[in-house]
Amino acid sequence: MGRSNPTAPIAMAGTDIAIVGDNIQVHPSSIGGQSPEQSLLEPYARFREEPLSALQELGLHVFGTEWRSYDKIVGQEIFYPxxxxxxxxxxxxxxxxxQKISELALKRVEVEIVEGVLGPKGLEGETPELRRKRVERRRQIEAQLTQVAEEWTDNMICKMDSRYFIRGAYYLATQLVTRAYHQGIHVSSDEVLRLRHVAEEAAKKKQxxxxxxxxxxxxxxxxxxxICYRLGLALPTVVAGDNLNFPVVGSFLQHAGAMWIRRSFGDDQLYTTLVQSYMDTLLQNGFNFECFVEGGRSRTGKLLQPKFxxxxxxxxxxxxxxxxxxxxxxxxxxxxxxxxxxxxxxxLLGRPKPKEDLMGFLSASNxxxxxxxxxxxxxxxxxxxxEFVQDQQTRVIKSLGPSPTSDMPLKRRLLTTLGYKVLSEINDVSVxxxxxxxxxxxxxxxxRGVGKSELIRxxxxxxxxxxxxxxxIAHFANFSTEVxxxxxxxxxxxxxxxRVEGLPEDTYFAEDRFQLSFYRNxxxxxxxxxxLVCCAxxxxxxxxxxxxxxxxxxxELRDxxxxxxxxxxxxxxxxxxSLEENIRTTLQGLERDRILVVSRKDDGSDEIETVGLHPAERASGREDFDFYCFLLWPFxxxxxxxAVSLYMLTPPPFHLDADSWLDVSTFHNKAQLFGKTLYHQGDLSYFEAVNKxxxxxxFSxxxxxGIITVxxxxxxxxxxxxxxDKEWMPRRDHDGKFVPEGKLWEFCEEISKSRREGKNRRDGTTxxxxxxxxxxxxxxxxxxxAVPQADGVAKKLRRRKGIQTKANL
Structure with a gap:
C-alpha cells in the first residue's frame, strides 16, 4: 500500500445535481471536472444581516414567482381549498x-341481545316491534361508529389545503435546513432524472x-x-407517529404532508380498518406516499430490521x-x-426517551x-x-405447493421479502x-491516536x-483527500x-468513541x-x-x-x-487483496482445505485484517x-420458587448496569457494548x-x-457459587472465542x-x-412458540 498524496483529488463516485434558481447544474463524475460544488437548496439571506433581501425572498415564495408557485407539479393535484x-x-x-362499521354494530347488537338489553335471545319471543327496536339500535350504533371514524379521519389525514402555506413552509424549512446543514442537500442527477420520468409515467396511469x-x-x-418541492414532484403523504402531534408543530406538519398514526393499534378493529381505507384511498387516486421501513429512527447509525x-x-x-x-x-x-x-x-445508555413537545422542539434551535x-x-x-407480488407468488407457490391451505404463509413471505428487499436496496444506493x-x-x-498523513492514507x-x-462515496468534485x-x-x-497540540505532526484520536460508532456503523x-470471516x-x-x-x-471456519x-x-x-457461496466469494476477495491465503486440494476440485493470514498481511502488522475485526468486535x-447477563436470571440459593418470573424492563436495566461495571473494571473492551x-x-x-421464555x-x-429456561439453568456448587459449565457457559465461551484480546481486558481463568x-x-x-408462574402461562407460551405475530408500527 503506497503512501498517499494529500493534494491529490479523492475519487468520489456518483454524479451530483445542484438546482440554483431556475438553473440545473450537473456535477461530473470524473474527478477532473470543473463544476463548482453546489447545494440542491439555495441559501437565503438572513433577516438580521440583510432584512430587505430576506423580505424580498420571502415575498417570492408567498406569491409564487416562477418555480416557487408549485402549480405545475408532476403527479395528482394537491394543495387546493x-x-x-x-x-x-x-x-x-x-x-x-x-362494511366493518356495519359488522361491529351487528356484533354489538348481538352482545346486547345476549345480555337481555334488546329482548330475549332467539326467534321465539321476537316481535315486529322488537325487530324494529333491534334494527334501530343497530343504526344508532353505526351512526356512533361513523362519527368516531370521521373524527379519527380528521385527526389522521394530511391537510394539503393551501398553496400559500406550502410555499411559505418550503421557505421556512429551507432556512432551517441550510443553516444547520451549511453544505446543503445533494442528489444524483441520473437518479433524479430517472425519478421524474417514472413520476410522469405514474401520473398518466394515476399510480x-x-x-x-x-x-x-x-x-x-x-x-x-x-427535494420533491424543488423538483416539481407531488409531495408524498408522510406516515408520522402521533407522538409528534403536539401543539403548533403538529398542525404545521399535518398541513405540510404528515398523516398522524398511533404507534400501536392493539385490537382496535375500527382503527385498523380506517388506516387500511386511508391507504386504499391514497393509492387508488395516485397520491404519493412515504413511510419508514424501520419504523423508528436508528439510534446506532446502521439500518434496523424492517417493521411490517x-x-x-x-x-x-x-x-x-x-x-x-x-x-x-x-x-x-x-x-x-x-x-x-x-x-x-x-x-442507548438507558436514560428514558424524553416526550416530544414544543419546548423540546424549540430547545433544538441552537x-x-x-x-x-x-x-x-x-x-x-x-x-x-x-410485478413484485406476482413474481413472489410464483416462487412461494413453487415452495409451498399449488394450493396452500391458508393465505397467511404467502402474505407473510411476501411481506418479509418486501421489507428486506427494500432495506437491501437502500444499502445499495447509500453513499x-x-x-x-x-x-x-x-x-x-x-x-491512542493517528498522525494526519496516516489518517489520510x-x-x-x-x-x-x-x-x-x-x-x-459522497461526491466532492475535485477536492483533495486532505481537504x-x-x-x-x-x-x-x-x-x-x-487533537494533540505541540507535536511535529497533527495527531488525532477518538475523543468520544460511543458517538463516533454511529458514523462507523x-x-x-x-x-x-x-x-465475519476475519473474526472467525x-x-x-x-x-x-x-x-x-x-x-x-x-x-471449522465455515461453522x-x-x-x-x-x-x-x-x-x-x-x-x-447462500452461506457457502457468500463465504467463498468473500475469501476470493480477501485473497485477491493479499489479506488471507487459501490452500486448496490438488485433485482439481478447487475445494478449500485451510485459510490463514497472507504473508504480506502478516508483514504489514495485520492492519487490514484487524480493520475488519475492529468493525465486528463491539458487536x-x-x-x-x-449471554453472560442471563446468569442474573438464575434464582439465588435457597430461593423457594424455582419458576419465578422477572420483570423484563428491570432485567434490561440490570444488564446495562452489569455491563457498565464490567467495562470500568476492565472485563469489557467496548463501552458501546452496553447500549440497550x-x-x-x-435477548430477542x-x-x-428458547434460552429464555418471555x-x-x-x-x-x-x-x-x-x-x-430450565435446560439452560446454570449449576451451583456446595457454596452456592456458579459452576462454569453447562449449556449457558458453553454458549458464552463460544462467543468469547472471537472477542478481542488486549491490554484493556484481563483474560484467564479468573x-x-x-x-x-x-x-x-x-x-x-x-x-x-419475582412472581410465581401463573396458571396456564407455560401452556400458552408453548402453543404460541414459533408463531410469528404481526408487528406494530
Whole structure:
C-alpha cells in the first residue's frame, strides 16, 4: 500500500445535481471536472444581516414567482381549498370501512341481545316491534361508529389545503435546513432524472410512488419533501407517529404532508380498518406516499430490521385488488452529522426517551448555528409493486405447493421479502460520507491516536475498499483527500475527535468513541461478510504462535461464520446468497487483496482445505485484517455481555420458587448496569457494548433460541415477564457459587472465542469467578420482585412458540 498524496483529488463516485434558481447544474463524475460544488437548496439571506433581501425572498415564495408557485407539479393535484374534505369523504366512502362499521354494530347488537338489553335471545319471543327496536339500535350504533371514524379521519389525514402555506413552509424549512446543514442537500442527477420520468409515467396511469427511506433523523422527511418541492414532484403523504402531534408543530406538519398514526393499534378493529381505507384511498387516486421501513429512527447509525405494520397495509391494498399497482422507490438519506446523536447516545445508555413537545422542539434551535456539513439523498431505481407480488407468488407457490391451505404463509413471505428487499436496496444506493470515513478509520486503528498523513492514507484505502464492494462515496468534485478529511474533522468537532497540540505532526484520536460508532456503523453494511470471516479466523490468530498454528480448517471456519451470522441476524442485513457461496466469494476477495491465503486440494476440485493470514498481511502488522475485526468486535462484545447477563436470571440459593418470573424492563436495566461495571473494571473492551439496542437484540435472539421464555399480555397495564429456561439453568456448587459449565457457559465461551484480546481486558481463568460473581451481585435484587408462574402461562407460551405475530408500527 503506497503512501498517499494529500493534494491529490479523492475519487468520489456518483454524479451530483445542484438546482440554483431556475438553473440545473450537473456535477461530473470524473474527478477532473470543473463544476463548482453546489447545494440542491439555495441559501437565503438572513433577516438580521440583510432584512430587505430576506423580505424580498420571502415575498417570492408567498406569491409564487416562477418555480416557487408549485402549480405545475408532476403527479395528482394537491394543495387546493377543499382537499382535506374531499379526502375525508373518499376515505369514509370506502367499502371495507362501511362494511366493518356495519359488522361491529351487528356484533354489538348481538352482545346486547345476549345480555337481555334488546329482548330475549332467539326467534321465539321476537316481535315486529322488537325487530324494529333491534334494527334501530343497530343504526344508532353505526351512526356512533361513523362519527368516531370521521373524527379519527380528521385527526389522521394530511391537510394539503393551501398553496400559500406550502410555499411559505418550503421557505421556512429551507432556512432551517441550510443553516444547520451549511453544505446543503445533494442528489444524483441520473437518479433524479430517472425519478421524474417514472413520476410522469405514474401520473398518466394515476399510480402512486411509495417512497421508502431509511430513518436516522427528523431531517429525513424534511429533506425528501424539500427535494420533491424543488423538483416539481407531488409531495408524498408522510406516515408520522402521533407522538409528534403536539401543539403548533403538529398542525404545521399535518398541513405540510404528515398523516398522524398511533404507534400501536392493539385490537382496535375500527382503527385498523380506517388506516387500511386511508391507504386504499391514497393509492387508488395516485397520491404519493412515504413511510419508514424501520419504523423508528436508528439510534446506532446502521439500518434496523424492517417493521411490517405499514408495509402490510400497502401490500394488502394490492393483494385485495383495491389498487391495481403502485411504484416502490427505496431512498437513502446520509448525513455528515446527525442532529440527534447526543440524545441517541443518552437513550442507548438507558436514560428514558424524553416526550416530544414544543419546548423540546424549540430547545433544538441552537443547532441552527452549527455547521453540520451536508445531506446526501439517493433514490434507488423504482419498481412495480404488482410485478413484485406476482413474481413472489410464483416462487412461494413453487415452495409451498399449488394450493396452500391458508393465505397467511404467502402474505407473510411476501411481506418479509418486501421489507428486506427494500432495506437491501437502500444499502445499495447509500453513499459513505467523509465523517463516516474518518470515524471508521479512527475506530479501527490500534493505539491512542493517528498522525494526519496516516489518517489520510487510511481514508484513501477505505475509499478503495468501499468502491471494491460496489459502494459509493459522497461526491466532492475535485477536492483533495486532505481537504475532504479536514472538512470531516471540522464537522465532527473536538468533542468527537481530539487533537494533540505541540507535536511535529497533527495527531488525532477518538475523543468520544460511543458517538463516533454511529458514523462507523454507516459503513459496516459494506463489510459484514469480510468481518465475519476475519473474526472467525481470529479465533486461531489470537492464540498466537507461527503461521501453521494460526491456520484454520475451512470446515471449522465455515461453522464459526455460521455461528456468528446467526448471532447477528437481528443486527445486520445479510446478502441473499447462500452461506457457502457468500463465504467463498468473500475469501476470493480477501485473497485477491493479499489479506488471507487459501490452500486448496490438488485433485482439481478447487475445494478449500485451510485459510490463514497472507504473508504480506502478516508483514504489514495485520492492519487490514484487524480493520475488519475492529468493525465486528463491539458487536461480539455486546453479544457476549447479553449471554453472560442471563446468569442474573438464575434464582439465588435457597430461593423457594424455582419458576419465578422477572420483570423484563428491570432485567434490561440490570444488564446495562452489569455491563457498565464490567467495562470500568476492565472485563469489557467496548463501552458501546452496553447500549440497550444491542442488548435488546441479544435477548430477542435468546428468546428465539428458547434460552429464555418471555410472557406477554395484551393488557395495557401488564408488564412482560421472563425467566431462564430450565435446560439452560446454570449449576451451583456446595457454596452456592456458579459452576462454569453447562449449556449457558458453553454458549458464552463460544462467543468469547472471537472477542478481542488486549491490554484493556484481563483474560484467564479468573474471569470465571470474577464475572460470574459480579452477575450474582448485580442480579440479586431481581428476585425480590419475582412472581410465581401463573396458571396456564407455560401452556400458552408453548402453543404460541414459533408463531410469528404481526408487528406494530
Amino acid at each position: 377543499g382537499f382535506s374534505e374531499n379526502m375525508k369523504s373518499m376515505v369514509m366512502s370506502q367499502g371495507r370501512l362501511r 402512486s410512488i411509495i417512497f421508502l427511506p431509511c430513518h436516522r433523523s427528523h431531517i429525513d422527511y424534511v429533506s425528501l419533501q424539500l 405494520g405499514i408495509l402490510s397495509f400497502l401490500l394488502e391494498s394490492v393483494l385485495s385488488g383495491k389498487v391495481q399497482d403502485a411504484i416502490i422507490c427505496p431512498v437513502s438519506t446520509q448525513y455528515d452529522k446527525v442532529i440527534e446523536v447526543d440524545s441517541y447516545i443518552s437513550e 443547532v441552527l448555528s452549527w455547521k453540520l456539513g451536508r445531506v446526501d439523498v439517493r433514490f434507488h431505481e423504482p419498481w412495480s409493486l404488482r 459513505v460520507m467523509p465523517t463516516a470515513l474518518v470515524g471508521t478509520v479512527l475506530l479501527t486503528l490500534r493505539g 487510511r481514508v484513501e484505502w477505505l475509499c478503495e475498499r468501499v468502491k471494491s464492494r460496489n459502494g459509493r 475532504v478529511v479536514d472538512r470531516a474533522l471540522d464537522v465532527l468537532g473536538p468533542k468527537l475527535v481530539g 454507516m459503513t459496516i453494511h459494506l463489510f459484514v461478510s469480510q468481518a 479466523l481470529y479465533t486461531k490468530v489470537k492464540l498466537g504462535g507461527g503461521p501453521e498454528s494460526q491456520t484454520m480448517a475451512y470446515g 464459526y461464520v455460521f455461528f456468528l451470522s446467526q448471532l447477528f441476524r437481528a443486527e445486520f442485513i445479510f446478502p441473499t446468497t 461480539i462484545e455486546a453479544s457476549w455481555l447479553g 439496542e444491542a442488548l435488546k437484540n441479544a 435472539r435468546s428468546e428465539e433460541e 410472557a406477554r399480555s395484551k393488557e395495557a397495564k401488564s408488564t412482560p415477564r421472563m425467566r431462564l 474471569v470465571q469467578t470474577r464475572v460470574l460473581g459480579l452477575a450474582e451481585l448485580v442480579g440479586k435484587d431481581l428476585f425480590e420482585g
